[in-house]
Amino acid sequence: MSYRPYAAILLVAAAASAVVAWNPLATVIVGGSTVALLAGLQWKRVVLTLAAGWLLYLPMAVALSQFFPASWSYLASGLFAVVVPEKLVFEYDVSAVLGSPSGVDAEARSYISRLSMAHTREMSVYAALALSVMAIASLASGLTSYASELITTATLLILIIMIYATR
Amino acid sequence: MVALAGLWISVITGAFFGLAVVPILIFIALDLRTTLPRPEEAGLTVSRSVSETKALMNDPVLMELTLENRGPRVKRLFLQDTPPARCEIIRGSTSMLCGLGTGERATLRYEVKFGEPGEHSFGSCFLRLQSTFGLAERKITLPSPLTVRVYPRHLVKSLATGPAKAFGWSGVTPSRYKGGRLDFIDIREYAVGDPLKDINWRASARLGRTLVNEWRIERGLDCVVVVDLSSESLPRVREWSARPDVVTAAYELTSSLVASGNRVGMLVMGSILKKIRPGFGSRHLQVMVENLVDSQEGTVWSMGYTEEFLEMFFRKQYTTRGGTLFFVFAVPSAELFETVTSLSEKGFTCNSVLVDVLGGEERALERQKLLKPGESEFGLRFARAEEDFFKGMLTSASDVYVWRAGEGFVETGRKVRR
Numbered sequence: 001m002s003y004r005p006y007a008a009i010l011l012v013a014a015a016a017s018a019v020v021a022w023n024p025l026a027t028v029i030v031g032g033s034t035v036a037l038l039a040g041l042q043w044k045r046v047v048l049t050l051a052a053g054w055l056l057y058l059p060m061a062v063a064l065s066q067f068f069p070a071s072w073s074y075l076a077s078g079l080f081a082v083v084v085p086e087k088l089v090f091e092y093d094v095s096a097v098l099g100s101p102s103g104v105d106a107e108a109r110s111y112i113s114r115l116s117m118a119h120t121r122e123m124s125v126y127a128a129l130a131l132s133v134m135a136i137a138s139l140a141s142g143l144t145s146y147a148s149e150l151i152t153t154a155t156l157l158i159l160i161i162m163i164y165a166t167r
Numbered sequence: 168m169v170a171l172a173g174l175w176i177s178v179i180t181g182a183f184f185g186l187a188v189v190p191i192l193i194f195i196a197l198d199l200r201t202t203l204p205r206p207e208e209a210g211l212t213v214s215r216s217v218s219e220t221k222a223l224m225n226d227p228v229l230m231e232l233t234l235e236n237r238g239p240r241v242k243r244l245f246l247q248d249t250p251p252a253r254c255e256i257i258r259g260s261t262s263m264l265c266g267l268g269t270g271e272r273a274t275l276r277y278e279v280k281f282g283e284p285g286e287h288s289f290g291s292c293f294l295r296l297q298s299t300f301g302l303a304e305r306k307i308t309l310p311s312p313l314t315v316r317v318y319p320r321h322l323v324k325s326l327a328t329g330p331a332k333a334f335g336w337s338g339v340t341p342s343r344y345k346g347g348r349l350d351f352i353d354i355r356e357y358a359v360g361d362p363l364k365d366i367n368w369r370a371s372a373r374l375g376r377t378l379v380n381e382w383r384i385e386r387g388l389d390c391v392v393v394v395d396l397s398s399e400s401l402p403r404v405r406e407w408s409a410r411p412d413v414v415t416a417a418y419e420l421t422s423s424l425v426a427s428g429n430r431v432g433m434l435v436m437g438s439i440l441k442k443i444r445p446g447f448g449s450r451h452l453q454v455m456v457e458n459l460v461d462s463q464e465g466t467v468w469s470m471g472y473t474e475e476f477l478e479m480f481f482r483k484q485y486t487t488r489g490g491t492l493f494f495v496f497a498v499p500s501a502e503l504f505e506t507v508t509s510l511s512e513k514g515f516t517c518n519s520v521l522v523d524v525l526g527g528e529e530r531a532l533e534r535q536k537l538l539k540p541g542e543s544e545f546g547l548r549f550a551r552a553e554e555d556f557f558k559g560m561l562t563s564a565s566d567v568y569v570w571r572a573g574e575g576f577v578e579t580g581r582k583v584r585r
Contacts, residue, residue: 057187074186082190086300093245093264093301100260105276111265115243118266122197122299130193161196 003091007041010084014056020063029059044092053085075134082130083123090119129161198300201242206307210238211267213292215311223320224411225280227257232275232292232311236267243297246275251287251315253406254279281317283411284460289313318460319415353381388429388491389445391477392421392455395496395503396437396462397469402497402524407531409497409524414459416522416570417495421459424493425452433458434476438465442476445490470494470503474510491516494565497524499557508564517565520576521558525550527572 011034018030033055040048057077064073094112098104204210211234218229232248246263250256259277267273281287294307354367357377365379394417395401402409417433424431425448432445433455441458443451473492492515496503499521511517529547532538558567558579568576 054187058184061183070183071186074183075189078187078190081187082194086194089301097260097262097264100256100262102256102258102260102277104260105258107274107276108260108263111263111273115264115266118242119299126194126197129197130190133189133193161193 003041003088003095006084006088006091007037010037010052010056010088013060013080013084017056017059017063020066021059023062026059026062029055033059040088044096046089046092049088049092050085053081053088057081071138072134075130079127079130083127087123090116133161194300195302198298198302201298203296203298203303203305204239204241206305208238209236209241209296209305209307211236211241211294211307211309213309213311215289215313217313217315220314221316221318222281223318224284224415225282225320227278227280228315229276229278230289233272234263234267234275234294235272236269238269240269241267241296242299243301244273245295245297246273247293247295248275248277249290249292250277250279251281251289253283253285254281254287281315283408284317284319284414285463286461287315287317289315316460318456319411319418351380351382354378355381388424388427388431390424390429390491390493391432391434391445392417392424392493392495393470393473394433394435394437394459394462395470395494396435396464398464398466399469400496400498400500400503401464402528403464404528404531404537405535407527407535408464409522409527410464412524412527412570412572413495413497413522414462415572416520418456418459419570419575420493420495420520421455422452425449425455431455434473435459435462436468436470436472438463438467440468440472440476470496470500470506473506477510491518493518493520495520495522495570497522499554499561504557504560504564507561511564519558519561519565519567521554521567521569521579523569523571525554 014030014033014037018027021027033052036048036055037052039045040052060080061070061074061077064077067073068076094116097108097112214233214235216231216233219226222228230248230250232246234244234246244265244267246265248261250261257278257280259275261275261277263273263275265273290312291308291310294309296305296307297303354370355378357366357371357379361379365382367378367380370378394413396410396413401413417435421431421433428447430445430447431451433441433443435441435458439462441462443455443458446454473494477492492510494503494507494517496519499519503519507517507519525547529538529543532543561567567579569579570576
């Protein structure tokens, strides 16, 4: 898969966020994100692409909070800002190999496709894990209305996962 | 660090903004749960092979780089090979992206062609071991040396002009051409030691005694090919160089002379002086070709040293006997003119072979966008005029030939005999 669909997703999300959020600061941030994204695409720069994703975090969260509870909107926006730029950056590496002007043989394509599948699988595991943490954190926040407690709970859960994973 | 800063901001401010740390922390935790092996623990080995270690110019050479993992699993791996500078990738990519489990292998294949004769070395390949999301990375360099020798291609076959002749010359040295016979002279009585193939069976039967045919022995040239690879007379436009054309012209000339049964020696003026004593046969030709392939342009030796080395390496009598000399060069110079004139006056039969590289140079200038199409017309006209001037001067001391890639040799000027 090319990096273009992910870039298009990011651009559409940016435009939608700017329109829904409808405030000057959000528009400026979305503009910055778009510039960073286009520069990242042009020169295949990882940092610029990640910056484009993370600049979108706040306007997108503000836009989503018009329809969903604020905490959920921020978490969903954060998840989006991780998943889409990461796929985009991965596709840069893929296109560096597949973009050879003299072509690529079937064997090299099969290696890439296997790696791409493994990457997608891992991203799915990540998304599932993040969503479960969010769900548990949300349940925990029912006990207290403070966001800081919610974050502390979530972080504790993550640390437990980290300890489990590294064993 | 970003995640920790976000967490701190969230806890301090109690705002939603810091919730971004949750997906980030999970992302980091998931990606860094497996550690990358250190280079010495990685157990990665690489082996390189090519379809041919000896290839002709512009022939495709298939390169295979096999990577084997005898260590722990590597989830994401980027392999980058470094082909020699003066080769062109004609098929495939020089990089590979894959995951490699324990005991697994992956092979990178690509085809290259070499546009220049010489020894081309493949060096190390570079590996980037990464975690699945690329947050952790380790770089490894694996040496995988291999050398491909590239030989000039013999393009013009029609140059082989037959026994004991090259460019219409017949020399004074007995030829080693198979058969070694040129003209029938007479019939005489058989003597012990005469070869059976010379017996004239019909005449013997008619006269009742054994008679043999007598032949005039074939004569060949005794010549030395002097190749000019000095930097001043070898045009270069970035990666493009006139060296492949000069080497190919020298090879075609030498091959033709040897195939015609002549005794041929060689002097290559470049970074290192290559000197091959005159000799006969295909094995001798092979020696000369190997020396041509190894030769490199340089500033040390130039045509001005020709006379000195003719005497030093080809015996003093060589200069007094007077042989035939072929000067192969891309750019005529005053030094060359002086050398040719001096040797011609000493009794050598001189031939100048100008390798026409102006077309190639023009294409290189346009390809590398140093000149726009059409812009080179004036420069080309000037260069041709300069060439014609030198060719005119050279005809006072030698015959002049022009060699063009794909066309071969064309005689352009005969020596003006006084």
